[in-house]
Amino acid sequence: MKIADKHEKIVHAAIKVFARNGFYNSKIAEIAKEASVADGTIYLYFNNKYDILITIFEEEIGRIILKVKREMAKLDDPKEKLIRFAQIHLSLVEENKELAEVIQVELRQSSKFVKEYRNKKFAEYLNIISQIVKQGQAEGIFRKDVMPGVFKRAFFGALDEMSRFWVLSSKKKYGVNTAAQQISAFFLNGILSN
Amino acid sequence: MKIADKHEKIVHAAIKVFARNGFYNSKIAEIAKEASVADGTIYLYFNNKYDILITIFEEEIGRIILKVKREMAKLDDPKEKLIRFAQIHLSLVEENKELAEVIQVELRQSSKFVKEYRNKKFAEYLNIISQIVKQGQAEGIFRKDVMPGVFKRAFFGALDEMSRFWVLSSKKKYGVNTAAQQISAFFLNGILSN
DNA sequence: GCCAAATGAATGAATATACATTCAGTAATT
DNA sequence: AATTACTGAATGTATATTCATTCATTTGGC
Numbered sequence A, B: 001m002k003i004a005d006k007h008e009k010i011v012h013a014a015i016k017v018f019a020r021n022g023f024y025n026s027k028i029a030e031i032a033k034e035a036s037v038a039d040g041t042i043y044l045y046f047n048n049k050y051d052i053l054i055t056i057f058e059e060e061i062g063r064i065i066l067k068v069k070r071e072m073a074k075l076d077d078p079k080e081k082l083i084r085f086a087q088i089h090l091s092l093v094e095e096n097k098e099l100a101e102v103i104q105v106e107l108r109q110s111s112k113f114v115k116e117y118r119n120k121k122f123a124e125y126l127n128i129i130s131q132i133v134k135q136g137q138a139e140g141i142f143r144k145d146v147m148p149g150v151f152k153r154a155f156f157g158a159l160d161e162m163s164r165f166w167v168l169s170s171k172k173k174y175g176v177n178t179a180a181q182q183i184s185a186f187f188l189n190g191i192l193s194n
Numbered sequence C: 001g002c003c004a005a006a007t008g009a010a011t012g013a014a015t016a017t018a019c020a021t022t023c024a025g026t027a028a029t030t
Numbered sequence D: 001a002a003t004t005a006c007t008g009a010a011t012g013t014a015t016a017t018t019c020a021t022t023c024a025t026t027t028g029g030c
Helices: A003-021 A028-034 A039-045 A049-073 A078-095 A097-106 A112-138 A148-169 A176-191 B003-021 B028-034 B039-045 B049-073 B078-095 B097-106 B112-138 B148-169 B176-191
Strands: none
Touching: A003 A028, A003 A039, A003 A049, A003 A097, A028 A039, A049 A078, A049 A097, A049 A112, A078 A097, A078 A112, A078 A148, A078 A176, A097 A148, A112 A148, A148 A176, A148 B148, A148 B176, A176 B148, A176 B176, B003 B028, B003 B039, B003 B049, B003 B097, B028 B039, B049 B078, B049 B097, B049 B112, B078 B097, B078 B112, B078 B148, B078 B176, B097 B148, B112 B148, B148 B176
């Protein structure tokens, strides 16, 4: 087995275990077992338990941001971009339930380091939204009195809460598309001029 | 000092300490110190560390739900109710930053028990929103194609993300009222018929 | 009104446990 | 044969919880 494989195997085992128990209730031994690896092996790839969490963050979230940005670049119309953003956000959550749970639950943990770290990556993600709003305002499609800094949080928050519901409950009455359409419709009709 | 006072003192010390360090990084000794009480005394009032968290949840959140419900009962117009809900939610967060942080961060922790517990109280809170939507739809003020179950999450999520920003960053560019107005405007214009 | 038992609240040092981390030894790869 | 990867039992630490003891308050007998 190649080294990269083992690193990845441990990261994915950790995502599973953290999602199941939460970071503080997860034992290294459990991650090791899930990855079919000895406890000690984990320390050949990571400095400590905490480091695994940070790695999940770095590697997996970076990937997601990239994906969304690329998708946005394909579209011109800010209105369409917003709808697509909602769709892609929710479907990424759906496809990566365990990762989503770790991000949503654990990375809100208040360790100063994680908090600052989260904020950087997170700000980048939120700014994709405010950029869309600014573009729309420049083009006269969105109302000028909409504050992009408030909007980005409100829009993201709406999607995020919706995802939490999915991640935690698992018995959903409506699909990703319905939810994405509803949510972007709430907001869009709200910020479209006239 | 009355017994009730000591119980309260410990709860409030715990809110402070949990907000500062997170639940798992908070030591009973620190809570005891913050409450000016011996470590052992805490076990006269609570079964264990966990029990303190649950108590915070029960007592403090129950209070908040009650407050919001009362406030809603004063109004008739669903449109006004929604605006007022946003205002009161955000200002309650502002007035109880530490509690808000504990709720937002710690009670998302994935211990099964807390999760289920949160869900009960939380569902109650969310349903205040969907009730408003249903009322508005019955009165013909809100569009019929709005799904109350999606709306409640989107609306709450928007407010919640806004609060998180406040709680975590503390340097805000706009006040509670601005944010509440913006957010309810996004949604209201989005769900009002024609 | 005073004192001595009795009660039970509060203390904090001692205990017990749970786990992250280490490392001496083993296996695999070159 | 040497190097590198891996193992998992042993170690050390951190801290939640306990409990024997102290302290404060109340009770009631004189």
